[in-house]
Amino acid sequence: MNLIEIIKEPWPWYVSGPLIGLTVPILLIFGNKAFGISSSLRHICAMCIPANISFFKYDWKKESWNLFFVFGIFLGGIIATVFLSNPNAIEINSKLTTELATYGITDNSGLMPVQLFSWESLLTLRGFIMIVVGGFLVGFGTRYAGGCTSGHAIMGISNLQWPSLVATICFMIGGFVMANLILPYILSL
Amino acid sequence: MKISNLKYMLVGIVFGIVFVKAEIISWYRIQEMFRLQSFFMYGVIGSAVAVGMLSVFLIKKFKVKTIQGEEIKIEPKTFSKGQIYGGLLFGFGWAITGACPGPLFAQIGTGVTVIAVTLVSAIAGTWVYGYFKDNLPH
Numbered sequence: 001m002n003l004i005e006i007i008k009e010p011w012p013w014y015v016s017g018p019l020i021g022l023t024v025p026i027l028l029i030f031g032n033k034a035f036g037i038s039s040s041l042r043h044i045c046a047m048c049i050p051a052n053i054s055f056f057k058y059d060w061k062k063e064s065w066n067l068f069f070v071f072g073i074f075l076g077g078i079i080a081t082v083f084l085s086n087p088n089a090i091e092i093n094s095k096l097t098t099e100l101a102t103y104g105i106t107d108n109s110g111l112m113p114v115q116l117f118s119w120e121s122l123l124t125l126r127g128f129i130m131i132v133v134g135g136f137l138v139g140f141g142t143r144y145a146g147g148c149t150s151g152h153a154i155m156g157i158s159n160l161q162w163p164s165l166v167a168t169i170c171f172m173i174g175g176f177v178m179a180n181l182i183l184p185y186i187l188s189l
Numbered sequence: 190m191k192i193s194n195l196k197y198m199l200v201g202i203v204f205g206i207v208f209v210k211a212e213i214i215s216w217y218r219i220q221e222m223f224r225l226q227s228f229f230m231y232g233v234i235g236s237a238v239a240v241g242m243l244s245v246f247l248i249k250k251f252k253v254k255t256i257q258g259e260e261i262k263i264e265p266k267t268f269s270k271g272q273i274y275g276g277l278l279f280g281f282g283w284a285i286t287g288a289c290p291g292p293l294f295a296q297i298g299t300g301v302t303v304i305a306v307t308l309v310s311a312i313a314g315t316w317v318y319g320y321f322k323d324n325l326p327h
Contacts, residue, residue: 076205077298144275174280
């Protein structure tokens with residue numbers, strides 16, 4: 001197997017996890033930037049619709065590095081898909097596919113289930129909750145918590161900040177409750 | 190626009206490629222994590238934190254400077270109840286969408302264009318938080 005074929009395979013956790021962790025020192029050394037992604041959403045608000053809200057009245061241009069960073073993530077998504085795409089279908093735990101089949105989710109060929117995340121699905125109640133309500137909770141929750149997985153779970157815990165540990169534990173509790181207790185009802189809609 | 194910001198875009202590009210190639214942006218991986226059906230995401234987050242922690246420790250110990258020669262400073266995080274309430278709400282959203290904010294940008298890049306709606310909704314959520322901030326318990 002040549003190198004490009006190996007790169008096209010899904011990358012194992014012990015390669016991808018450390019690469020993500022290395023973002024922390026790289027951003028610090030490149031310019032004293034603390035790794036964090038959800039701040040970009042706040043900067044977009046400050047840039048587009050500040051509406052005289054004090055939380056959005058600050059010099060977002062000073063933080064514009066963060067917008068370049070997330071635009072890069074978007075470009076990375078394109079590059080990985082166009083040039084480095086895995087030719088095989090994603091491997092999923094059979095317990096999950098069996099459960100999803102009971103909700104009529106049977107097309108598991110992509111990284112995202114197309115029956116949940118598509119423009120057609122957006123017009124259904126289930127799709128609307130998954131796409132719009134879910135997104136709202138992500139944006140509202142991260143800002144309320146003062147950061148997301150990158151800012152708290154990775155950057156904050158790396159810097160031994162106990163509030164970040166509290167936030168991370170709450171992320172996980174919220175996720176466990178939603179995935180196991182509430183999401184089955186949404187998926188049944 | 191400062192040309193020096195382009196280096197952050199390059200870091201973002203590498204980061205986005207890792208996100209896609211490790212399938213971290215997959216809704217299925219997040220479901221498996223919260224259903225304890227796979228070790229994968231725990232391995233990713235755990236090893237990322239381990240490398241991050243070691244890096245910050247070494248930066249502090251050897252007083253590593255930025256490439257501009259500045260002293261590296263990391264703002265401490267202050268505790269508020271928001272980390273509990275907001276954390277739980279974000280956890281709900283994470284399990285529904287299968288994405289935290291970073292993966293949203295990468296998912297759009299992979300061609301799942303409807304996630305642009307999720308992103309706009311997340312921006313709206315951030316805006317609504319800013320609007321009601323002073324009325325929420327912190």
